[in-house]
Amino acid sequence: DAGVIQSPRHEVTEMGQEVTLRCKPISGHDYLFWYRQTMMRGLELLIYFNNNVPIDDSGMPEDRFSAKMPNASFSTLKIQPSEPRDSAVYFCASSLAGHPYEQYFGPGTRLTVT
Protein backbone atom coordinates (compact mmCIF):
# COMPACT_ATOMS: atom_id res chain seq x y z
CA ASP A 1 0.00 0.00 0.00
CA ALA A 2 1.21 3.52 -0.74
CA GLY A 3 0.33 4.82 2.71
CA VAL A 4 -1.55 8.04 3.38
CA ILE A 5 -1.12 10.47 0.50
CA GLN A 6 -1.30 14.23 0.95
CA SER A 7 -1.13 17.00 -1.59
CA PRO A 8 0.34 19.44 -2.10
CA ARG A 9 3.50 18.85 -0.04
CA HIS A 10 4.22 22.55 0.10
CA GLU A 11 1.90 25.50 -0.35
CA VAL A 12 2.79 29.16 -0.27
CA THR A 13 -0.07 31.60 -0.55
CA GLU A 14 -0.93 35.19 0.23
CA MET A 15 -3.15 36.26 3.08
CA GLY A 16 -6.81 36.22 2.08
CA GLN A 17 -6.48 33.44 -0.47
CA GLU A 18 -8.35 30.15 -0.28
CA VAL A 19 -6.25 27.07 0.46
CA THR A 20 -7.34 23.47 -0.09
CA LEU A 21 -5.35 20.56 1.31
CA ARG A 22 -6.05 17.04 0.11
CA CYS A 23 -5.73 13.60 1.66
CA LYS A 24 -6.15 10.04 0.46
CA PRO A 25 -6.27 7.61 3.41
CA ILE A 26 -5.05 4.04 3.35
CA SER A 27 -7.58 1.84 1.57
CA GLY A 28 -9.88 0.08 4.02
CA HIS A 29 -9.26 2.45 6.90
CA ASP A 30 -12.36 3.69 8.67
CA TYR A 31 -11.03 6.73 10.51
CA LEU A 32 -9.47 9.88 9.10
CA PHE A 33 -7.86 12.59 11.20
CA TRP A 34 -6.62 16.09 10.36
CA TYR A 35 -3.87 17.57 12.58
CA ARG A 36 -1.94 20.81 12.61
CA GLN A 37 1.63 21.07 13.94
CA THR A 38 3.40 24.27 14.94
CA MET A 39 6.36 25.00 17.17
CA MET A 40 4.21 27.06 19.52
CA ARG A 41 1.20 24.76 19.90
CA GLY A 42 2.60 21.34 19.03
CA LEU A 43 0.38 18.77 17.34
CA GLU A 44 -3.33 19.57 17.53
CA LEU A 45 -6.26 17.50 16.33
CA LEU A 46 -8.53 19.58 14.14
CA ILE A 47 -11.26 17.12 13.15
CA TYR A 48 -11.80 13.41 12.64
CA PHE A 49 -14.17 11.30 10.56
CA ASN A 50 -15.51 7.79 10.97
CA ASN A 51 -16.87 6.16 7.82
CA ASN A 52 -16.88 9.57 6.11
CA VAL A 53 -18.96 11.20 8.88
CA PRO A 54 -17.42 14.02 10.96
CA ILE A 55 -17.34 12.87 14.60
CA ASP A 56 -15.49 15.62 16.44
CA ASP A 57 -14.64 19.03 14.99
CA SER A 58 -14.02 20.77 18.30
CA GLY A 59 -10.41 21.43 17.31
CA MET A 60 -11.26 23.43 14.20
CA PRO A 61 -9.98 26.89 15.10
CA GLU A 62 -12.75 28.97 13.56
CA ASP A 63 -15.25 29.25 10.76
CA ARG A 64 -12.52 29.89 8.23
CA PHE A 65 -11.66 26.19 8.44
CA SER A 66 -13.84 23.48 6.94
CA ALA A 67 -13.29 19.80 6.18
CA LYS A 68 -15.14 17.32 4.03
CA MET A 69 -14.95 13.64 3.28
CA PRO A 70 -17.16 12.95 0.26
CA ASN A 71 -16.10 9.30 0.05
CA ALA A 72 -13.91 6.75 1.78
CA SER A 73 -10.84 7.56 -0.30
CA PHE A 74 -10.71 11.36 -0.23
CA SER A 75 -10.84 14.25 2.22
CA THR A 76 -10.18 17.97 1.99
CA LEU A 77 -9.32 20.64 4.51
CA LYS A 78 -10.10 24.15 3.32
CA ILE A 79 -9.06 27.48 4.77
CA GLN A 80 -10.90 30.53 3.48
CA PRO A 81 -9.64 33.20 3.85
CA SER A 82 -6.14 32.22 4.94
CA GLU A 83 -4.14 34.24 7.48
CA PRO A 84 -0.42 34.25 8.37
CA ARG A 85 -1.18 32.52 11.70
CA ASP A 86 -2.46 29.52 9.74
CA SER A 87 1.12 28.77 8.68
CA ALA A 88 1.88 25.25 9.92
CA VAL A 89 2.36 21.67 8.81
CA TYR A 90 -0.97 19.94 8.31
CA PHE A 91 -1.07 16.17 8.68
CA CYS A 92 -3.70 13.70 7.66
CA ALA A 93 -3.81 10.29 9.36
CA SER A 94 -5.98 7.21 9.04
CA SER A 95 -6.66 4.10 11.10
CA LEU A 96 -8.71 0.93 11.21
CA ALA A 97 -11.89 0.58 13.24
CA GLY A 98 -10.37 -2.13 15.42
CA HIS A 99 -7.27 -0.06 16.13
CA PRO A 100 -8.33 3.58 16.04
CA TYR A 101 -5.33 4.77 18.04
CA GLU A 102 -2.72 3.22 15.76
CA GLN A 103 -2.78 6.01 13.29
CA TYR A 104 -0.86 6.11 10.03
CA PHE A 105 0.30 9.60 9.19
CA GLY A 106 0.85 11.14 5.79
CA PRO A 107 3.97 13.18 4.99
CA GLY A 108 2.18 16.46 5.73
CA THR A 109 1.56 19.69 3.84
CA ARG A 110 3.73 22.64 4.84
CA LEU A 111 1.57 25.74 4.48
CA THR A 112 3.07 29.21 4.47
CA VAL A 113 0.73 32.21 4.37
CA THR A 114 2.47 35.51 3.67
Place this chain on the structure above:
Amino acid sequence: SQQGEEDPQALSIQEGENATMNCSYKTSINNLQWYRQNSGRGLVHLILIRSNEREKHSGRLRVTLDTSKKSSSLLITASRAADTASYFCATALTGGGNKLTFGTGTQLKVEL
Protein backbone atom coordinates in the same frame (compact mmCIF):
# COMPACT_ATOMS: atom_id res chain seq x y z
CA SER B 1 -3.38 23.08 26.42
CA GLN B 2 -1.22 19.99 26.13
CA GLN B 3 -2.45 16.88 27.89
CA GLY B 4 0.98 15.29 27.89
CA GLU B 5 4.33 16.82 28.59
CA GLU B 6 7.53 15.01 27.81
CA ASP B 7 10.70 15.25 29.79
CA PRO B 8 13.40 16.00 28.85
CA GLN B 9 12.66 18.31 25.93
CA ALA B 10 15.94 17.27 24.33
CA LEU B 11 18.31 14.37 24.91
CA SER B 12 21.71 13.66 23.37
CA ILE B 13 23.41 10.30 23.86
CA GLN B 14 26.09 8.11 22.30
CA GLU B 15 25.24 5.16 20.10
CA GLY B 16 24.84 2.03 22.20
CA GLU B 17 23.55 3.86 25.26
CA ASN B 18 20.00 3.64 26.53
CA ALA B 19 17.57 6.55 26.16
CA THR B 20 14.75 7.20 28.59
CA MET B 21 11.94 9.64 27.96
CA ASN B 22 9.11 10.47 30.32
CA CYS B 23 5.57 11.64 29.77
CA SER B 24 3.18 13.11 32.30
CA TYR B 25 -0.50 13.68 31.70
CA LYS B 26 -3.33 15.32 33.56
CA THR B 27 -6.59 13.38 33.29
CA SER B 28 -7.87 9.81 33.26
CA ILE B 29 -6.93 7.81 30.16
CA ASN B 30 -8.00 4.67 28.32
CA ASN B 31 -4.57 4.10 26.87
CA LEU B 32 -1.32 5.81 26.01
CA GLN B 33 0.89 5.45 22.98
CA TRP B 34 4.25 6.57 21.80
CA TYR B 35 4.96 7.90 18.34
CA ARG B 36 8.21 8.79 16.56
CA GLN B 37 8.69 11.64 14.11
CA ASN B 38 11.76 11.93 11.94
CA SER B 39 12.63 15.42 10.79
CA GLY B 40 10.28 16.61 8.05
CA ARG B 41 8.18 13.45 8.14
CA GLY B 42 4.85 12.26 9.52
CA LEU B 43 4.52 10.44 12.82
CA VAL B 44 4.98 6.70 13.13
CA HIS B 45 3.15 4.64 15.76
CA LEU B 46 5.53 2.72 18.03
CA ILE B 47 3.60 1.10 20.85
CA LEU B 48 0.30 1.24 22.76
CA ILE B 49 -0.15 0.51 26.45
CA ARG B 50 -3.61 0.18 27.98
CA SER B 51 -4.56 1.76 31.29
CA ASN B 52 -4.68 -1.67 33.01
CA GLU B 53 -1.16 -2.55 31.86
CA ARG B 54 2.01 -1.57 33.70
CA GLU B 55 4.73 -2.53 31.24
CA LYS B 56 5.03 -3.47 27.60
CA HIS B 57 7.92 -4.45 25.34
CA SER B 58 8.44 -4.27 21.60
CA GLY B 59 11.90 -5.06 20.30
CA ARG B 60 14.30 -2.52 21.82
CA LEU B 61 11.41 -0.49 23.25
CA ARG B 62 10.10 -0.77 26.79
CA VAL B 63 7.14 1.29 27.95
CA THR B 64 5.89 1.64 31.50
CA LEU B 65 2.68 3.22 32.74
CA ASP B 66 1.89 4.39 36.25
CA THR B 67 -1.72 5.60 36.32
CA SER B 68 -1.47 6.62 39.99
CA LYS B 69 1.26 9.10 39.07
CA LYS B 70 -0.22 9.84 35.64
CA SER B 71 3.09 9.15 33.98
CA SER B 72 4.71 6.91 31.41
CA SER B 73 8.25 6.26 30.29
CA LEU B 74 9.76 5.05 27.03
CA LEU B 75 13.11 3.28 27.16
CA ILE B 76 15.07 2.64 23.99
CA THR B 77 17.89 0.19 24.63
CA ALA B 78 21.15 -0.01 22.69
CA SER B 79 20.35 3.14 20.75
CA ARG B 80 21.38 3.62 17.13
CA ALA B 81 21.96 6.72 15.04
CA ALA B 82 18.74 5.84 13.18
CA ASP B 83 16.81 6.36 16.43
CA THR B 84 17.47 10.11 16.14
CA ALA B 85 14.00 11.64 16.01
CA SER B 86 11.34 13.35 18.13
CA TYR B 87 9.27 11.10 20.35
CA PHE B 88 5.71 11.96 21.41
CA CYS B 89 3.36 10.40 23.89
CA ALA B 90 -0.32 10.50 22.98
CA THR B 91 -3.22 9.82 25.29
CA ALA B 92 -6.74 8.61 24.61
CA LEU B 93 -8.81 10.26 27.29
CA THR B 94 -11.56 8.43 29.14
CA GLY B 95 -14.78 9.47 27.44
CA GLY B 96 -12.81 11.17 24.71
CA GLY B 97 -13.90 9.00 21.84
CA ASN B 98 -11.20 7.87 19.46
CA LYS B 99 -9.14 11.03 19.41
CA LEU B 100 -5.61 11.37 20.70
CA THR B 101 -4.02 14.25 22.56
CA PHE B 102 -0.31 14.57 21.85
CA GLY B 103 2.40 15.73 24.21
CA THR B 104 5.13 18.26 23.60
CA GLY B 105 7.75 15.75 22.46
CA THR B 106 11.35 14.83 23.28
CA GLN B 107 14.03 15.44 20.66
CA LEU B 108 16.49 12.56 20.78
CA LYS B 109 19.88 12.75 19.12
CA VAL B 110 22.03 9.65 18.98
CA GLU B 111 25.61 10.40 18.06
CA LEU B 112 28.12 8.01 16.57
